[in-house]
Amino acid sequence: MRVNKKILQEQLNMLNKMIDRDYELDEAHCYGGYCLRAKNGIELCGRRSAKEMYSYLDGAIDFSPYSEQKGETK
Numbered sequence: 001m002r003v004n005k006k007i008l009q010e011q012l013n014m015l016n017k018m019i020d021r022d023y024e025l026d027e028a029h030c031y032g033g034y035c036l037r038a039k040n041g042i043e044l045c046g047r048r049s050a051k052e053m054y055s056y057l058d059g060a061i062d063f064s065p066y067s068e069q070k071g072e073t074k
Contacts, residue, residue: 003051003053003054004050008054012024012025012036015057015060018064023037023044024036024037032049033050
C-alpha cells in the first residue's frame with residue numbers, strides 16, 4: 001500500500017476523535033517528512049517518513065484507552 005498525506009490525515013482524524021485532542025500533521029520533506037504538532041506549535045514526535053508515521057499512528061490508535069474499552073483494537 002502506498003501511504004500518502006490523505007491516508008495519514010484520516011488516521012490522525014480518527015486518533016484525535018478517540019483521545020479528544022486536536023493534533024495536526026505537519027509535512028516538510030526538506031526537513032525529513034511528517035511530524036505531529038499540537039495547536040500551540042509544540043512538536044510531539046520527531047520527523048518520520050510516510051510509512052513510519054503510518055506505523056506510529058496505527059500503534060497510537062491501537063493503544064488508545066478508548067480503543068481498548070470498546071474492543072476496537074486490530
